[in-house]
Amino acid sequence: MANKRDLKKDINYVLGDIIEEVYVWELNNPGKDNKSGEAIIDEAISSFDSFMARANQRKLENPSKHFKAIREDLEKTATALVEKVNSL
Template sequence: MASIKNLKKDINYVLGDVIEECYFYELSNPSADTTKAQAIIDEAISSFDSLIDRVHASDVENKKAHFKSLKADLESVATGLLEKVNNL
């Protein structure tokens, strides 16, 4: 099982990359409306907060299954956010 430290780093890096892509879009398209990009950034931040809260949950019965579901949720959230960024 991977360490909790590595899982928190993965969450930080993946969602940080999504936010970075939004900022890159804003810089590349200065005349475009940035409200959609800001909404994606806000969604990434709230997803980060909820995933980190779930990492720190102490009332988990099966830790291995819990962390496996966290990784799957991170992947699905990141995929969804990147699709939104690509549609900008």
């Protein structure tokens, strides 16, 4: 069960850090349009919801394979979101 708990923490920390970075960008650039930043935050929140739903699934045939797939998808999603933040 520690694997599931660690996965949930990773999801929370990674996506939370991305959202925090968008807020920092918005504070440092008050004259710029915040709609693109808000879109990134909305995407991060919806990704968080879907990852947590996947992590909370029960009765899995192969839990380690399932959690590994979630971690890989989290890495891909986080990389894409970071690239969007960097392009702001």
